Amino acid sequence: MELEFRKGTLSDLKVLVHISKSTFSESFEKDNDPDDFRKYIDSAFCEEELSSQLNNLNTFFYFVYLENILVGYFKLNIGDAQSDLKQDDSIELERIYVRHVYQGKGIGKYIIAKVKQLALKTGKSFLWLGVWEKNTRAISFYKEHGFVKFGKHPYYIGKDKQMDWLMRYELPQNSDKSMN
Numbered sequence: 001m002e003l004e005f006r007k008g009t010l011s012d013l014k015v016l017v018h019i020s021k022s023t024f025s026e027s028f029e030k031d032n033d034p035d036d037f038r039k040y041i042d043s044a045f046c047e048e049e050l051s052s053q054l055n056n057l058n059t060f061f062y063f064v065y066l067e068n069i070l071v072g073y074f075k076l077n078i079g080d081a082q083s084d085l086k087q088d089d090s091i092e093l094e095r096i097y098v099r100h101v102y103q104g105k106g107i108g109k110y111i112i113a114k115v116k117q118l119a120l121k122t123g124k125s126f127l128w129l130g131v132w133e134k135n136t137r138a139i140s141f142y143k144e145h146g147f148v149k150f151g152k153h154p155y156y157i158g159k160d161k162q163m164d165w166l167m168r169y170e171l172p173q174n175s176d177k178s179m180n
Contacts, residue, residue, distance in 0.1 A: 008061030036158025130164035
């Protein structure tokens with residue numbers, strides 16, 4: 001499978017808003033209160049919010065294409081852009097989404113390999129993420145790819161307090177870097 005990864009820029013704002021809303025809705029709308037969910041979507045994925053994130057030097061969006069078709073995206077954060085830990089030696093995978101019609105085709109394993117490759121280039125010690133504790137399919141996927149649970153934190157969809165597992169992947173360290 002030949003995927004193309006393209007870093008998002010401010011010129012991609014409308015595309016980012018669309019894929020963010022659609023993939024998040026496909027994944028979680030059925031499991032949430034409709035009013036809370038709509039309010040969350042409208043604030044978390046509005047142009048103003050995503051524009052601010054695209055302009056943040058510590059946030060990186062990547063679009064994923066299969067045969068020139070946008071099939072997903074992911075978001076990485078370092079430094080103070082991280083949603084929770086904000087440790088200098090960590091990088092956060094805040095979002096990783098594949099459009100529903102392309103799930104189950106092995107695209108996720110290619111995306112997570114690309115995420116690890118990009119994370120390794122940062123020289124950080126570990127890659128971490130938050131995943132909803134009820135999303136057993138995603139938890140199994142991350143475990144298969146070397147992530148382990150190390151904590152949890154609350155995540156709100158409107159007024160609904162949900163719990164995310166925090167999972168981490170230890171990044172292999174270049175022997176030259178570890179000697180410094």
